[in-house]
Amino acid sequence: MSVNRNILTLDEFTIQQMRQFPKATGELSSLLRDIGLASKRVNVEVNKAGLVDILGDAGTMNVQGEEVKKLDIFANNQFVGVLKHGISCAGIGSEELDDIVIFDDEVSNNSKYICMFDPLDGSGNIDVNVSIGTIFSIYRRVSELGKPCTMADFLQPGNKQVAAGYVIYGSSTMLVYATRRGVNGFTLDPSIGEFSLSHPDIKCPKDGKIYSVNHGNFFQYTEGVKKYITACQKKDKTTGGPYTQRYIGSMVADVHRNLIKGGIFMYPATTDKPKGKLRLLYECNPFAFIVETAGGKATNGEKRILDLQPTELHQRTSFFIGSSDMMAELETHLAV
Ligand code: P6P
Numbered sequence: 001m002s003v004n005r006n007i008l009t010l011d012e013f014t015i016q017q018m019r020q021f022p023k024a025t026g027e028l029s030s031l032l033r034d035i036g037l038a039s040k041r042v043n044v045e046v047n048k049a050g051l052v053d054i055l056g057d058a059g060t061m062n063v064q065g066e067e068v069k070k071l072d073i074f075a076n077n078q079f080v081g082v083l084k085h086g087i088s089c090a091g092i093g094s095e096e097l098d099d100i101v102i103f104d105d106e107v108s109n110n111s112k113y114i115c116m117f118d119p120l121d122g123s124g125n126i127d128v129n130v131s132i133g134t135i136f137s138i139y140r141r142v143s144e145l146g147k148p149c150t151m152a153d154f155l156q157p158g159n160k161q162v163a164a165g166y167v168i169y170g171s172s173t174m175l176v177y178a179t180r181r182g183v184n185g186f187t188l189d190p191s192i193g194e195f196s197l198s199h200p201d202i203k204c205p206k207d208g209k210i211y212s213v214n215h216g217n218f219f220q221y222t223e224g225v226k227k228y229i230t231a232c233q234k235k236d237k238t239t240g241g242p243y244t245q246r247y248i249g250s251m252v253a254d255v256h257r258n259l260i261k262g263g264i265f266m267y268p269a270t271t272d273k274p275k276g277k278l279r280l281l282y283e284c285n286p287f288a289f290i291v292e293t294a295g296g297k298a299t300n301g302e303k304r305i306l307d308l309q310p311t312e313l314h315q316r317t318s319f320f321i322g323s324s325d326m327m328a329e330l331e332t333h334l335a336v
Helices: 010-019 027-047 049-056 071-084 123-128 215-220 223-234 251-261 280-293 324-335
Strands: 089-094 113-121 132-140 161-169 173-179 182-189 194-199 210-212 264-267 297-299 319-322
Touching: 010 027, 010 182, 010 194, 027 071, 027 113, 027 132, 027 161, 027 173, 027 182, 027 194, 071 089, 071 113, 071 123, 071 132, 089 280, 113 280, 123 132, 132 251, 132 280, 161 251, 161 280, 173 194, 173 251, 173 280, 182 280, 210 251, 215 223, 223 324, 251 264, 251 280, 251 319, 264 324, 280 297, 280 319, 297 324, 319 324
Parallel strands: 089 113, 210 264
Antiparallel strands: 113 132, 132 161, 161 173, 173 182, 182 194, 264 319, 297 319
16 A cells, blocks of 8 residues: 655644744744654654563663663653754653753753653553553743743643643554644654654544543542443443443553544542542643644543643642543533
């Protein structure tokens, strides 16, 4: 099957978008291209993870005499590296790093964006070959240009995001990102080593029949969550069902599927995790921005995720995200 060579690459697409804004400096396009480059490097290692593990079992050194790093540390280093040496990012926050990294050099201090990311979400699934992903979130700085960025740049509500996206390392490798202009998906074409536009203008179906939740925690959920899950199980042809339960244990894969097909993903607070498990700044906010831009909704069970005012870099939240009609039905059960 031949590949259509007229498909825009990620670089061509971001430059085309920039051309529509004469005053655009190209910094956001450059930042997105940097993320695409790091993702391609991570993709190479993820695709041979099993092999590397076998090779790495000989001790802490592989056959090339290189130190065997955990894959998520490797991924983190790739994203930090391209962003630090790029021209568009003043600093980063990462799931793998306790504190923010302020790049503090003349070019970075004059960059107007900061970036937060989970470099390899779901990495526990690598050794069973389940899809995993990178999640990223981009903000315009609120601190003074020309000086180092500050924590205030990172503790902005999700509704201030300029762009957000994810990479899914799955049966194919896709980069999906949103700006206020829309959500677009790019599939990595190995024959040219470029992300190519494969899913233009993604819209989240208004309704769906897939619900994603860890049933193992059922008796730890609130009554409202349990009522909604039970309602999903009772759906039949007369009530718009039957529904299917799909839960991969890798949020990027679960949310990506629901974004394309319609559905709802839930990681509610539990008695063991009363504040929830998922991180607000670099997991929930980016997905909330993407899915809302595509027409869906995302809440913490009470409030819109994007309106939450962060107080800590790694704070957690309960998380409900998906098709607007399914979210509306969920809210009727949570309200009681
Ligand atoms: P549980 C992966 O560790 C992750 O952060 C998400 O990608 C995933 O949706 C969730 O945790 C799975 O958590 O507790 O259901 O195994």
